[in-house]
Amino acid sequence: MTDPAALDAADPLAAYRDRFLTPPDFDVVSYLDGNSLGRPLVATAALMASFIEKQWAGRLIRGWTDEWMEWPLTLGDRLGSVALGAAADQVVVADSTTVLLYKLARAAVDARPGRRKVLLDTDNFPTDRYVLEGIAAERGLELSWITTDPAAGIEPAQVADAVDEDTALVLFSHVAYRSGWLADVAGINRIAHAAGALTMWDLSHSAGSVPIRLDEWGVDLAVGCTYKYLNGGPGAPAFAYLRADLQGELRQPIQGWMGHRASFEMGPGYEPAKGARALLSGTPPILAMVPLHANLDMLAAAGIEAVREKSLALTTYALSLADEWLVPRGVAVVSPRDPARRGGHVTLRRPGFESLLEPLWDRGVIPDYRRPDGLRIGPAPLSTSFAEVHRGLSVLRDLL
Known part of the structure; x- marks a missing residue:
């Protein structure tokens, strides 16, 4: 087995670990849940x-005209450039992932009148499925379900078999929340577009961990959260992407003053702004956007390709430890072993894993748990060391 100290010594991103806040009474020896909540x-x-003292207290209401009004767009452009492969004026930061999912999905199905089907998979994240169920009920649509293996994910061939001329929208996750399966976005987009359907992707488990090329892949719409690998903090605002050539065609349904062409006219009737600003609704969560400035600076310095390389090295190491220590003790690996199809986390399954959460936490090891019986090992590339992965899985081994 490779010595974790040697792996850490050879890690070109090792110095970034010092950029994360560690309080004096920190009791965690292995944080393996960066795919759920990133560290500050x-x-x-x-x-x-500084924001509270200088901008909020110092500038007060003047902060809106200083720069805050533009943060959803300027931060969106920066996020698009650093992490999403999106040109300017296509990404906004606002609302929650759920709200943005609703906005974009409703706009998409309304932009394909006469088409009655929405295509999704059975193992997608619950919010995605619930939102589409609600939209289908509102608009009298049919949900067309693709059954996906919880240990894998959506395949282009499955989409080809299910999509047709009656499909308005297909919605999948770039990285499956349960297994870590990395979908072939470009391939699935080509299949859906050939049938005339719009494509929408949930990037919540890939943004900041896996290189994304929204423009290059021909993605129509996308959403994602910023509190996982983007370290935005609990409940940090989400982001939405709407491809430039669709912005005059799709109209999101939550018409608020911030998405109006002239927010402060406050006149009768709603007239959407041009470009990505039309995706906004109410007052943006400015205070909650502050952490994104710091993380995008760090991600830009590290480079998403280097982050991906480190991520694959960490999950490959986790798999090797699992094979040696855990599989002989009845644990099954239910994530792709092929690096080309694996996102940033690995899921291990064994009956009774839920009962190990408390003793793991008591020993300072924090993985994630997903039913049924799945422990997700999610090492965040910029904050997690190989030694940390080794420590965490050794504690799990000892408990087993």
């Missing part, structure tokens, strides 16, 4: 304090 940066704490 030292720079984030300083930025938050």
Whole structure:
């Protein structure tokens, strides 16, 4: 087995671990849940304090005209450039993932009148499925379900078999939340577009961990959260992408003053703004956007390709430890072993795993748990060391 200290010594991104905030009474020896909630940066704490003192307290209401009004767009453009492969004026930061899913999916099905089907898979994240169920009920649509293996994910051939001239929208996750399966976005888009359907992708488990090329892949719409690998903090605002050539065609349904062509006219009737601003509705969560500035600076410096390389190295190491220590103790690996099809986390399954959560936490090891009987090992590339993965899985081994 490779020595974790040697792997850490050879890690070109090792220095980034020092950028994360570690309180004096920190009791965690292995944080393996970066795919659910990222750790805060030292720079984030300083930025938050500075924002409160100088911008909020110092500028008060003037902050809106200073720069806050533009943050959903300027942060969106930066996120698009650093992590999403999206040109300017296609990404906004606003609302929650659920709200943005609703906005974009409703706009998409309304833009394909006469088409009655929405294509999705049975193992997609619950919010995605629930939102589409609600939209189908509102608009009298039919949900067309593709059954996916919880240990894998959606395949282009499955989409080809299910999509047809009656399909308005297909919605899948780039990285499956349960297994970590990395979907062939470009391939699925080509199949859906050939049938005349719009494509929408949930990037919540890939943004900041896996290189994304929305423009190059021909994605129509996308959403994602910022509190996982983007370290935005609990409940941080989500992002939405709407391809430039669709912005005059799709109209999101939650018409608020911030998405109006002239927010402060406050006149009768709603007239959507041009470009990505039309995706906005109400007052943006400015305070909650502050941490993204720090993380995008860090991600831009590290480079998403280097982050991906480290991510694959961490999950490959986790798999090797699982094979040696855990599989002989009845644990099954239910994530892709092919690096080309694996996102940033690995899922292990064994009956009774839920009962191990408390003893793991008591020993300072924090993985994630997903029913039935799945422990997700999600090492965040910029904050997690190989030694940390080794420590966490050794504790799991000892408990088993």
